[in-house]
Amino acid sequence: MEYRRLGRSGLKVSILSLGSWVTFDTQVDDELAVKCIGAAGDAGCNFFDNAEAYAGGKSEEIMGRAFRELGWPRWSYVLTTKLFWGIHGDVPNMRNTLNRKYLMHAIDGSLERLGDDFVDVVYCHRCDPDTPMEEIVQTFTEIIEHKKAHYWGTSEWTADEVRSAIDIADRHGWHKPVTEQSQYNLLERRKVEKEFARITDDFGYGNTIWSPLASGLLTGKYADGIPEDSRGALEGYEWLQDRLSDQDVIERVERLRPISERLDCSMAQLSLAWATKHPMVSSVITGASKVEQVEQNFAALDVIPKLDDDVMGEIDEALGR
Template identity: 30%
Template structure:
């Protein structure tokens, strides 16, 4: 899958140290290990890739096994580098805020990693607008490295969380945006139907909150727009995000080669102003 992704033109790979510690008897770090093994044997030019990972989640028990303290960040970064089999991380992201650690301690540790060459750029994920602003202010006033990008939860059925305040903060302060879950856990692919038996999937329970009349109408519009272009609903949903100038790229999570090829097809689709307006109206949160 990774080889196919790079062959298809993808150069950005996002993961986290805790992936996938939610599985039974899984301590985390497995995703980074898989990527590192692939990188070591694939022959891909490391310099042409942007490797992104995250820190914050619990990697072991004890007071320093998680969080954004200097002690945890330094140890977690070294562990990620080892698993990824590389000597630097292009984008190191705080996975979510840590209310128990002062922002200046977190940013101070991250700045040291940048200055040491272990990390190239910094990002954050799941931050609210006031948290991101506080971090940007601290970086500016204390002369510390700053967050250059934000990874928010954002899709056609989850717009308000990002658009209400974060969008303006990012555009004003030049913060890149790399949304996760752009297909809403598969809901926007069209695999879930208004009537009939839903597909058996570990994600089904998580997407049921999207089963509303408004969202079913949105799915119908995605299907109609897709048919007009000979594209899938997934491709239309991704193309809608790609049309937003402040978004660098949505993060996809293809399960197999067919899904990967379908997702990549969104790059070839340019929606008209009328099509974008219709999708915006049907998914509006205001």
Template identity: 30%
Template sequence: MTRIGRSDLDVFPLALGGNVFGWTADRDASFAILDAFHAGGGDLIDTADGYSAWVPGNSGGESETLIGEWLASRKPSRVVVATKVSTHPEFRGLSARNIRAAAEASLKRLGVETLDLYYAHFDDPETPLEETVAAFADLVKDGLVRYTAVSNYSADRIRSWVELAQAAGFDLPVAVQPHYNLVHRNEVEDTIVPVAEEFDLSLVPYYGLASGFLTGKYRSAEPAEAGSPRAQGAAAYATPQGLRVIDTLEEVGAAHGASIAATALAWLRQRPTVAAPIASASRVEQVPDLLASARITLTSEQIAELDRVSDWTPSA
């Protein structure tokens, strides 16, 4: 188990991404994935109020609704639900009024009385940060939210949030959710990690498998092999340097009897300040591999080798 920041949230060191629920995973598949994740020891589920409004026919909130139905059906013990605000079509941005309304809507969809971890999903330059910070603090004060967090914020804006909260006597955020993986390291390690270390924030990174590239599935940058937009994004990393990362993951994983994907997530989990990488599964058959990543401990030599081959900046 791992603790998120200064909170009392002790969680399995892998978060299940809920972005696929109501999109590439229908209700039955979503329930099967959630069942398998929980049965395997997983207890941290990450979603957002905007998932999955981009799907034709959806209006946003589908992921939260499915998770809420699963919670009501299964009544699982020890589940931590993290969700986010700012991208639902009806609740865009981070004004105080919007944050309150969005949180109440998320609580209703999830069928819970309190949100365990509530993220500001994307920074909102149109709303004064003071207003956003105070609105999140009010949610904590009123018992709607246990802990606050930020996602996709720059290091400077995280620092500003913390300083505003400190000055006002508000609870500080406990987590940061950045885009971070073996082929997307520099910005996070150079700017976000130092701030997280200074203020005892945990990283809960998304895109831990680089849109699928770090599964080893995409070893060509040819568009014909890429196919879908997601696959095209993954294939963009298939440069000679990117493929060296895959080859090294394969070698390191073999020493642990682990897949390329599980090894990539294990590397990420062992980075400074990282509490639990986020990974999604569209099929229940993918869940055991994700869970396995949380139980792999790479040696210092293996980590150093992966650090060495991934010390580059992709053109993508």
């Protein structure tokens, strides 16, 4: 396993990591969570991602119980969560916000569900145009100084919003965000490769990317429709179905199959390995509903050395880039 610095911080994270979006509670119970996290740890993973909003807080609870069952020393892994959406219904100050009142309640709630005293990184799950950026940066500085988190980051912010937060932090001597969490995969590249290029150059901003398999589309399993046991068939995720059944996109993805077959890997492994090749990516967050999926995903580590410039060019050509 390769470990990369999270931006310009000194924190090192595994190049492949494990997240709980969609899977924990929906598809993964306590017993399976222990096995999946354990399998990831066996592969060298030290970075585990969660969020307050995942399964209405139940995902954090399951992950917290899994770590206690595994008995790993707390210093041996990096634990993260994200705040913004809220889980208390349509209540003023507790939903879709980053105001100080919400954040102070939310971080305590996440830590209680995780059964931990701190997270290593706390992310803003989205930006909040209704809260002054100065209030956001100051509050995350206080969260860090109160030892409830070691670092803070952003998720799906614009480059301008990140730059504003960093400028305010520099002006006041507050803690700066160190990493973004953007969607990035073979089909969705603009934000990481274009919009955030200058932010990375100027500030060394990290990125722990999500949806590296485009919600499973890049695995090739949707070529013949949406399988009953897949993410696209889950209740509450109907919004994915149009994309997962887009025949034009499916045909483009299928052009990757000969490349993966020649490299003796799955299309999922090819896509995960590809995502690690970008120097702006600190870690690629994987998801899995079975231990076998965890093991198969982390086998992408063996594919990374095979992706030389010629193969990377061939992948782009296959997708019409």
